[in-house]
Amino acid sequence: MDFQHINPNHVRYDLPSEADIGSKTTGDLAAELYPSMTYDTALPQPWVDRMADRGVDVRGRFVWGYPKGTLAGFPFPLTLEAAIDVAIASS
Numbered sequence: 001m002d003f004q005h006i007n008p009n010h011v012r013y014d015l016p017s018e019a020d021i022g023s024k025t026t027g028d029l030a031a032e033l034y035p036s037m038t039y040d041t042a043l044p045q046p047w048v049d050r051m052a053d054r055g056v057d058v059r060g061r062f063v064w065g066y067p068k069g070t071l072a073g074f075p076f077p078l079t080l081e082a083a084i085d086v087a088i089a090s091s
Contacts, residue, residue: 015080018061029078032064036044039076047075055091058082 021029026041043064050059061082065074077083 015077015083018079018081021079026060026063030071030076033078034063034076035051037068037076038066040066040073043074043075051086051089056085056089058086062086 015033018027018085024032030039030041039061043058043062048058058075061079062077065076066073075086077086
């Protein structure tokens, strides 16, 4: 994926841990973490399948974000563990 067009203001370095999110929904977390970005809680099935093939369950742990000025979306993690899991699976 080409992440060069992502606005650095959308990148989170202070993601909550999965133990700290409680009963918040995917939409609630996305609204808190990425308030100025358009996002979809539905993830593209080919990406979900590709991550599952690599041993990572991304459901409920990511949103598909559409940074301003882009037509294509990108996965945005909702927790620190989700970001780490996908980084490891993608390496």
